[in-house]
Amino acid sequence: MFKNYFKIAIRNLLKHKLYTGINLIGLSIALGVGILIFFFVQFELSFDSFHPESEKIFRVKSHERVDGEMIESFSSPMIVEGTFREEFPQIEKITGFITSGVQAKLPDESRKNQSFLLVHSDFLEMFDFQLIQGSLSQQLRDKYKIVITEATAKKYFGNENPIGKSISLKMGEEFQDYQVSGLLADIPANSSIKFEILMPIANMDFFSDPEGMTSWYSVWGQNIVKLRNPTDVDLINERMEAVMKSALGEDYREGEYFFTLHPLSEMHFSESRGDGGLETTRKSLLWILSGIAFLVLLIACINFTTMAIGKASTRGKEVGVRKTMGANFSQLTLQFLTEAFLITLISTILGVILAELLLPTFNTLFEKELDLSYTFTQLGILVGLILLITALAGAYPAFYLSRMRPINVLKGPLSIRFGKQGLRKGLVGFQFFISFLLISATLIMLNQMNTIRNYDLGFDTEQVLVLEIPDVPSTSFVASLKSSFQQADSYQKALAARSEVASAGITVGTYGDQAFWEVSFPLEDGSIFDFNVNFIGGDYLDVLDLELISGRALNPQIGSDSSSFLINEAFAAAFKWQDPTQELLPSNRFAPHQIVGVVKDFHHASLYQPIEPILFAKSPETVFSGISNLMIRSNTNPRVLVKASSTDFEAFKSALKEEWDRVFPGESFEFTFLDESVAAQYKADERLGKMVFLAACIAILIASMGLFAMVALSIAGRTKEIGVRKVLGASEWSISWMFGKEYLVITLAGLMISLPLSLYLMQSWLEQFAVKAWPSSVSFILLGMGGLGFTFLIVYLQSLRATQINPVKTLKAE
Template sequence: MFKNYFKIAIRNLSKNKLHTGINLIGLSLGLGISILIFFFIQFEQGFDKFHSQAERIFRLERHEKDQNGMNVSYSTPVITAPTFLDEFPQVNQVTRMIGGGAQTYLDESTIQFQPFLIVSPDFLEIFDFKLIQGDAKQVLQDKFGAVITEKTAKKYFGDTNPMGQSIRMRMGDDFEEYQIVGLLEDIPANSSIQFEVLLNDQNMDYSIGKNSQESWYNVYGETYVVLNDPQSKHEVEAGVDAMMKKVLGENYIPGEYYFTLEPISEMHLLDTQNPGMIENTRPRLLWILAGIAFLILMIACINFTTMAIGRSTTRAKEVGVRKTMGAEFGQLVFQFLTEALLTTLTALVLGLILAELLLPTFNSLFEKELQLVYGFWQFLILLGLVIGITSMAGAYPAFFMSSLRPIKVLKGNLSFKFGKQGLRKGLVAFQFFISFLLVASTLIMVNQMNAIRNYDLGFDQDMVILVEVPDAPSTSFIKSITESFAKAETYRLALAGRSEVSSAGITISTYGDEAFWDGGFSLEDGKQFSFRLNFVGGDYLKTMGMEILEGRDFNPDANADSSAFIINETFAKAMNWDDPLRETIPNNRFNPHQIVGVAKDFHHNSLYGQIEPVILAKSPAILLSGINMLMISSGTNPKIVVKGNGNDIQRLQSILKEEWERVYPMDAFSFSFLDETVAEQYKADERLGKMISLAAGIAIMIAAMGLFAMAALTITGRTKEIGIRKVLGASSWSISWMINREFLLITLMGVFVALPLSLYLMQGWIDQFAVKNWPSWINFCLLAIGGISFTSLVVSSQSYLATQMNPVKTLKDE
């Protein structure tokens, strides 16, 4: 019996090749994109779940109040780890995680900058990163022992066993030798914590002084705790105030400085611009992608249903004959569902092939390492898609047509007033609504991102190259910056003397969210004032093209202006200064200093945030003397900013490398472009925009195929009517307009509902930017005209062919 159902289904599908082909193409495209999206969502939701203690591991989140409200960060003081372990019996284990990097080499032919993580000895007992060689309890006990991943081992040692071998890393003033004591499998792609080398936390002594390690206001890296019972999270958080009162003493103010615990299972899906040291994905992205997948599948299913409605007359006679021959309602339902199932299964196979072909592009777009592994959960996703599509696409022919009464069908008295008109028009209108909603959303995103790219940031980013130079590690923070700047000045002067270089400066921070360091000091009234700071040298402001509104620029001489500050407009406004050049910072802890200039406001952060108060200084000793809070959110290595003369970028790069080899012969050379650093801040939204554009293109393609098929079905059903009208003298234009009018009305319905809804839905997305730019009403009018023209073109191509047919041929059987 089942064999006959499949035979009949195959015959029916083969008989109507055009409709079957359109259904297959539409469903295959929809399934291919949807499979990638649903597998991606499942992959993202599985982050960090492979740790056996995942439910008990929490990351500390620091809350500190300033003049702008509560500042939330995952950077924590070094002293946090031992304090939590001592103060809370609920805490079983704790580990620090501090990022760093150093020049590393085996010999003079293998020199490169190597990032690493400084962690506590319990790190590999807390997290389930798989050791291939070594003991998890022992490998991180030795200060000069290093644990590396397989990829890192291959980079340094090739195919030889790295265990027991050594690499040299510059830690402090000298190169130290680190023995490889552990080998890890490469870190899983679904781990938020990514690294290449692990070092014992005693190594932070090279760069973090004792006073900073014991300070509650200097923050470095992150802290993770393991609770005996995950339910005790609230008990620990309730006890934090008492702990802070104990450790801060007279500096304690209730509710202004405290910590909370964030489950490790939740830290990857964060709706924040500053996720800390980990890679994160915004939950909103997953919801948007899921919505896109659902909408594309809806359009494909609507094609299936509308074509079933269009063929209802032919299929109704089939139902009438089969019922007369004894077929039951359930058998007919099963027959129609079998056809839908066969179409869906065929489309699923084609969709899987398409998904595999699109996977490299998808991974490149989202910078992921997604693999289409068909395990239990993936099988459930595919099964759910098959059942869902079969149900949606086959529901109308299966249940409505199977319930028809044979006597009405065979007499020709059956009315499909709702089925052939209302439902069909509604579904086609819904297709256009989805398509135009995606297209309008794409228009809004493209317009906004173009505005972001072309926005004046207050500095020049064209032909500006960044070269990160080695720092001078020291337990004295001020000494480290001063000595690294002194060496960088030698390189800067060498570059400034070349005719290919227009100007060159030195900076600690470049551009991006949290790139400038965060500082704070107490005002005379006791309130905390927070600002952003940057240490600069040479012709920094000139190279960056920043404008001085009042006063002057720094003297480029390294020994001049050691007590000078330059502030931005926002800093002066926040202080209510009418004449900033006559003012000093209102805190007696600051060493004598002078504000020599006010720079025009510039965006040191991305355009997601507002401009903040900023201080630029040449001497770290002067600025750091007065602050009581410092958060280092970027590296401490100086960067040389270089502005080239002309457009010969390759010549400029060769000059940079040539002078580098003279000043830093033992260090690896690397550079980047400032405009690429700026663009990096918006990659997530750029990727989302490309995904929605792709979805809009696919939606239009599927809807166009559906429109083509529906127009063909409509015209086929009205062939005799068209013939009669032509015999009575109707022109081809009037007949074409008669057919077009119905579809144009449907198009207008979809457009006029989609456009205002797209504005409403995109409001939340565009509100995240400090700079907003909506498309003009002309753009939306052109979009509506384009949609109407597109519909008219598709329908007119069909109606024109119909009007050219000879009426004698169409009416001869009457």
């Protein structure tokens, strides 16, 4: 019986090649996009799930009240590890992990920046990172023994066995040999924690003094715990207040500073502070992409449904004959569902091929490592899509056609308008609604991103190179910063003397959210004043073409202006200063200082953030003497900003490298472009915009094919009417308008609903920007006119072909 169903289904699909082709193309494209997106969502949701007993693993989250505002971060002090291990018996294992990096010597004696994780010995026992060589119980216990990944081993030792060999890392002022005691398989692509080298946390003594490692207010990296029972998390959170009261002593203030535990499963989707070094994704992005995939699939399914109902006149007699011969409702339903299943199955195969072709582009767009490996889960998604689309696309036509009464379909021709005209119009209108919704959203996103790209940030980013100065590790943070600045000053002076260089400056913060350091100090009224600080040197203002609106710049000579500050307009406005050069910072905690100038406001952070008060200084001691809070979320190394004096970039680059090799012999020479750092801030929304644009194009294509087929079916059912109208003198234009006005009304309804809804939905997306712009009303008018014109063009071309048929052929008796 089932074999017969398939034979009949194949015969019917081959008989109606046009409609079969339209369904196959539409479903294949929709499925290709859908497979990529749903596999991507599944991949993102699988992050960190490969660890055994992952439900028992939690991250420590800090909560600190500052100036009445509760600041939350996954950064936490090193002392958490020892205190929690002692105070909470519910904790089975605990580790801190701190991302850091130093210079490393390669086998050819060249140097490169090498990152690593500083962790406790519990790390490898908590997580399922596969140890290929070495004893698990012996890892991370010896200060000078490290664990590396396969890729790292190949980089340093080629194909040789790395166990027992050493890697030379610059810890402090000297290089230190670290022996490889363990080899790990490369980190899975769906791991939030990525690293090349694991180093015992005992090496923190190279980066911090004992006070910093034991202070509750000195934050280093993150802490992760594994509980004996996951339900113990509530007990720990409840007891946290008592533990903090005991730990802080006189500094304790109820509800002011405490910690909570959050599941490992939330790590990849965290948008909180203190996630530096972790690969995270906004969960909202996954739901948006899933919604886009579902809408595109829905449009393709609607095509299938509307065409199946539209072909009711040609399938009606088949249903009547089969029912007369004894076929029951369930048999007919199964027959039509078999046709839907076959089309869906073939479309899925074509969709998989399309997804494989699009995969490299998709991975490049989202900077991911998605692999269509067809695991059990991915195969389950494919089967689910086949069943879902078969049900969505084929269920209603199957039930509708199977319910036809033989007497109605056998007594004469069945009108194409029979029964469900309103439903077909509604489905076509819904297609237009989805298409215009996506197009309108794309228009809004493209306009906003174009506004961002062309917005005047208040400084010059063109042809500005950024070079990071090698780190000078020290247990004293201030000493390390001061030594690094001395190195930066030497390089900056060397560059300033070169004819290829127009100007060169020194800075700690470059551009982007959290690039400048966040600091605060208490005011006389007890409130806290928050601002940003950046330590600068050389010709910083000239390189970026920053404008001074009063006063003067800081003296570039090292040692000069060590107690002087520059501020921006927002800083002066916060205190309502008329002449800031006559003012002092309103706190007697600061060492003697002077405000020497005011810089015109500029956007040092992305345009998601408003302009905030900024203080520029040369000496960290003067700033640190008066602040009560310091938050560093970016690299602490100074950078040199350089602008070329000519368009000969190769000569310019050669000059930079020549001076680099002289000032920093053996150090790797690397640089980035400042404008690339600016563009990188908006990558996530740029990607989303491209994805919505692609979905809009696909939606238009599929909806257009559906409209083409529906118009063809409508005209095919009214050929005699067209013949009569032509005989009576109707023009081609009037006949086209007769068909066109019906679909123009449907298109207009889709426009009228989708445009206001898109404005409402996109408003929340635009709210994330401090600088925002809506498209002009002209853009939406042109969009509406384009949609109406496109619809009428399809209808006109179809009806024009029908009016060319000789009325004698359409009116002759059967």
